[in-house]
Amino acid sequence: MKFCAKKTYRCSSRDLLLLKITIICMCVGWQVGIQAQDLQVSITGNTEPSIQVETLIAENKIIISDASGVILQQIDYTFPSNQDPSFLVYGNPSESIIRENIANFLWINREGKIIHSESNSSGSEDGEVVSELATDPQFRTQVIYNPKIVFGNSVGSSAQIISSKKQTISLHFSTTSQLRRVHVSKNGAFIALVTAQNGLDDLVKIFDRYGNSITQWEFSQPVEGVEFSQDGRYHTLFSGGRVGVYDSYTSQRVGSSSVRGNPILTAAYLPSKSTIAVITADVKESLIQQTGLKPSVYPTVTDLELHQINIVERRISRQKFKILDIKQFAPINLSQKGDFLSLTGLASEFVLR
Numbered sequence: 001m002k003f004c005a006k007k008t009y010r011c012s013s014r015d016l017l018l019l020k021i022t023i024i025c026m027c028v029g030w031q032v033g034i035q036a037q038d039l040q041v042s043i044t045g046n047t048e049p050s051i052q053v054e055t056l057i058a059e060n061k062i063i064i065s066d067a068s069g070v071i072l073q074q075i076d077y078t079f080p081s082n083q084d085p086s087f088l089v090y091g092n093p094s095e096s097i098i099r100e101n102i103a104n105f106l107w108i109n110r111e112g113k114i115i116h117s118e119s120n121s122s123g124s125e126d127g128e129v130v131s132e133l134a135t136d137p138q139f140r141t142q143v144i145y146n147p148k149i150v151f152g153n154s155v156g157s158s159a160q161i162i163s164s165k166k167q168t169i170s171l172h173f174s175t176t177s178q179l180r181r182v183h184v185s186k187n188g189a190f191i192a193l194v195t196a197q198n199g200l201d202d203l204v205k206i207f208d209r210y211g212n213s214i215t216q217w218e219f220s221q222p223v224e225g226v227e228f229s230q231d232g233r234y235h236t237l238f239s240g241g242r243v244g245v246y247d248s249y250t251s252q253r254v255g256s257s258s259v260r261g262n263p264i265l266t267a268a269y270l271p272s273k274s275t276i277a278v279i280t281a282d283v284k285e286s287l288i289q290q291t292g293l294k295p296s297v298y299p300t301v302t303d304l305e306l307h308q309i310n311i312v313e314r315r316i317s318r319q320k321f322k323i324l325d326i327k328q329f330a331p332i333n334l335s336q337k338g339d340f341l342s343l344t345g346l347a348s349e350f351v352l353r
Contacts, residue, residue, distance in 0.1 A: 038317055039270070039277060039308055039341070039352045046348050049329045051091035053294035055079075062098070064091040075112040086130045091292035092139045103131040105144055107166065116166040118144065122158060126150035132182070137291045137330070140164075140188035141209045143171065147179045159193060161211050169211040177203070183226040186335045190214070192226040192235070204237055206248065215248045227268040230336040236276065238267040243278050243309070245269040255311030262303055268334040268341055270352075277341055277352055278307040279334060288345075291330055299328045301346060323348065 051072075052065040062075040072093050079087075090097040098106040103121040106114050120131040128149040135142045145159035156175040159182060160168045172179070177197040184191055193205045202223045206214040214232075221239035228235060234254065235246045240263040244256035254269070255276060262280040269276050285299035304321035332345035340353035 037273065038319070039273070039275065039306065041306055041319060041321055042351050042353075043323075044349045044351050047329060047344075047346075049298075051093075051292045053089045053091045053292070055089070055294075062089055064089070064096055066093065073108060073110060073112045075108055075114075089292070089294065090133055090135070090139075090290060091294075095139055096292065097133060097139075097142075099131065099133065103128070103146065105131075105133065105162075118162060118166070118168065120144045120146055120158075120160070122146055122149045124149050124151060126152060133290060134182040134184050134191075135291065136184045136186055136188035137333075138188065139291075141184050141191065143182055143184060143191060145172070145179055145182050145193075149175075151175045157195070161191070161209070171207060171211050172205070180223060181225070185228045185232070186333045190228050190232055192228075194223045194226070196222070204235075206235060215246075215251060217244075217246050219244060224264065225266055227266065227334055229269060229271060230338070234269045234271060236267050236269045238264045238278070240264055243267045243276055245276055245311075255309065257309045257316065259307050261305065265301065265304075266332050266334040266343070268336060270336060270339070270341055272339045274310060274312040276309040276311065277334065278309065279343065280305050280307060288328055288331055301326050301328055306352065321350075 048067045050067050054063040057079045060076060060078050062077050063071060064073040065071050073096055084100055086099060086102045088099045094110060096108040103119055105118050107116040109115045122128050128146050131144055131146045133144050142162040143159055144162060147157055149156045154176050155178050157179040159172040159179060160170050163169060172193055177195040180194040180196040182193055189209055191207045195203045201218045201220050203216055203218055204223055204226060205216045208214060217237060219237050221242050223237055224240055225238050226235060233247060233249055235248060237244050242258050245254040247254050259278050259280060262282045265279045265281040267276060267278040281301045282303040283299060283301055285297060287299055288295055302325040306319045308317045327347040328345055329347060330345045334341055334343050340351055343350040
């Protein structure tokens with residue numbers, strides 16, 4: 001029996017060239033396929049300030065109108081002879097709120113009548129700053145809070161929910177930590193308290209609308225904002241230059257990243273794409289933080305840019321908005337709606353999908 005050696009096949013230079021071209025095409029196609037999964041920004045429409053607040057001091061009246069000028073509420077209010085620096089009107093079509101005298105809040109119904117009054121004063125003999133209101137755009141969940149209360153040599157804070165029946169639910173009280181910010185989710189389902197204490201990381205405490213504690217997170221930089229996924233599972237925390245996403249079901253961090261360039265305007269996580277969307281911008285004036293206010297000047301936001309962080313592929317991409325500058329009319333929200341994100345609060349509404 002004879003054994004014949006198998007003839008060795010030698011690749012020609014032409015075959016090697018074709019093989020290289022094939023591999024390159026496959027790689028390019030793979031990269032293009034990945035890039036096609038990136039979020040794309042589109043404008044869905046233009047907006048106007050939804051609420052107009054007019055204070056007629058000489059006539060002792062406050063008029064709240066909608067964007068078309070239709071009067072929603074006309075309130076009889078006796079203005080003090082000396083100007084109250086804490087006076088502020090939070091306008092809403094169904095129920096507006098007036099802040100006065102540092103820590104007092106008045107609730108106004110559709111007919112313009114005062115239906116409830118609540119003091120948020122701490123009673124501290126050492127002093128406190130002006131109390132604030134945090135709420136969702138529809139005023140479904142309302143939190144009044146005092147960011148800083150002086151207790152001798154320490155600084156504390158407090159917060160309480162005002163229920164639909166105008167009952168108070170204590171949410172937070174501390175003699176050693178101040179409240180940097182209070183955020184209510186756009187749908188009113190969740191509340192985030194950002195507490196700050198010298199020498200410690202910020203602590204973000206998450207509650208439901210009834211005041212039940214859900215979880216808490218530590219963040220190594222001053223927290224500027226908090227956004228929630230549609231089901232409330234994922235919490236996106238961001239500072240001026242860093243973002244982190246946390247899973248309330250597993251109590252683990254999903255991903256985080258630093259962002260270069262302009263400060264972060266807002267950020268949110270889109271679970272269906274395993275992507276953190278971060279919007280950066282250049283802002284010259286102070287941003288509007290609460291709905292229904294009467295700002296002296298609407299802030300202008302310029303150089304909008306989308307940063308996408310895919311936490312599975314560990315890939316970051318950037319995309320400039322096609323609009324150069326834009327006015328802010330309301331608090332900025334980047335909220336999940338199914339498999340896309342909606343950016344509201346600016347003069348145009350944007351969709352990221």
